[in-house]
Amino acid sequence: MTHPSTDTATSALPPLIKGPHERRLGVVALVATLGGLLFGYDTGVINGALLPMTQELGLTSITEGVVTSSLLFGAALGAVTIGRLSDAWGRRRTILLLAVLFFVGTINCVSAPSFEVLVIGRVLLGLAVGGASAVVPVFLAELAPYEIRGSLSGRNEVMIVSGQLAAFVVNAIIGNVLGHVDGVWRIMLAVAALPAIALFFGMLRMPESPRWLLSKGRNEDAVRVLSTIRSPERAEAEARDIRATVALEERTTTAGLGEVLRNKWLVRIVVIGIGVAVFQQLTGINSILYYGQVVLAESGFGAQAALIANIAPGIIGVVGAFVALWMMERVNRRTTFITGYALTAICHFLIGFASVSVPTDSAARPYILLILIVAFVGSMQTFLNVATWVLLSEIFPLRIRALGMGISVFCLWVTNALLSLYFPTIIGTFGITGSFFGFAAVNALALVAMIRFLPETRGRTLEAVEEGVTTGAIFTIRSRSRHR
Helix, strand or coil: CCCCCHHHHHHHCCCCCCCHHHHHHHHHHHHHCHHHHHHHHHHHCHHHHHHHHHHHHCCCHHHHHHHHHHHHHHHHHHHHHHHHHHHHHCHHHHHHHHHHHHHHHHHHHHCCCCHHHHHHHHHHHHHHHHHHHHHHHHHHHHHCCHHHHHHHHHHHHHHHHHHHHHHHHHHHHHHHHCCCCCCHHHHHHHCCHHHHHHHHHHHCCCCCCHHHHHHCCCHHHHHHHHHHHCCHHHHHHHHHHHHHHHHHHHHHCCCCHHHHHCCHHHHHHHHHHHHHHHHHHCCCHHHHHHHHHHHHHHHCCCHHHHHHHCHHHHHHHHHHHHHHHHHHCCCCHHHHHHHHHHHHHHHHHHHHHHHHHCCCCCCCHHHHHHHHHHHHHHHHHHHHHHHHHHHHHHCCCHHHHHHHHHHHHHHHHHHHHHHHHHHHHHHHHHHHHHHHHHHHHHHHHHHHHHHHHCCCCCCCCHHHHHHHHHHCHHHHCHHHHCCC
């Protein structure tokens, strides 16, 4: 038995048609992406909560870094462990577990009497954030028809940036209205309990991934799920394709790391996944997310003005994410990545150039730098953030999907944590000029890597992408993909 070729696989499937199944798929995606909303809020809320938290708990510069980065190191662990758990336990049940972790971690942080207890709560939140970053995109990709897989999977990134913007807005409102109240940071953190509750009760009514069900031999359950989110003819056809892929995998591969290391094509796709994940973090986007107030203050804004100005990058991030969704089914993945890294490299260079060329006492300096920072965030969110998570959710073969996703996202979160831990030191040592010139160089390197190594996946079923990976064909079709 062989995989269908790309053209055969796509032409053999009945076309998508409108109906109740379409609305049902939208509801499933909305509920699942509450995990992305929590991801965004819990990573963004520290931006405004850190200062009052420091004052109440007596944090030092070192313990501030530990509080910020503890969530991220927890996320690295959660990505690699909970991602693997979803292979054995199922995507749906794993997301239910994540909802519980989000809630327990939030309550722990809100009630924390000391630095040590707060860090435990942040690590629990990190486990949930990392698990959500690995499992939710895979869940969405496995539910989506290939024709709209990019835009459906990309909804998770829209929810992430919406959660980040919500955190910035909540911080600004609560900080200005209730800033005089003791423990105001606890109120900022407590808001996250509400979507955690909604995620748990919502997922109780959601289906399991049909691809996961078929991989476990639960054929009737898988067809039943597909029939609720596809037309009957399309459900049967997709089930046949997935069963063929699963049957071939059972004879030729296992889900273990050892099997990956013995197959040069699987090694290559995992390395590409790691590169895509790590370079996304090295754009410097999370330096703005976590320390935006610090960067804007360094640019010349006052402390309160910086807190309000910090909302601007959050707004452009959400706008960029919606534009990215529109592009997912219209622009090739390679084109999106190449454009994104070119723009972020240019923006970083201009930020560094402006910081050294515009006098520090100039009234225009903070606004010039704010405009360039907003341009960077817009470029990043439009061309790279959504595309990164979509690509990671679709490039790995089914039997190593959770493993490949987990490894890639683990590396993403470790990079995120290390950069977040040391960014205050970097900007303190090199200033805005040196820091952003350094980001410009890294983004230029990422641009070269994307041009040279990134495969194309748009317009292909997950089964066709899998065939291309396991045979190596996907790594040699870049020229063809440019003409699609």
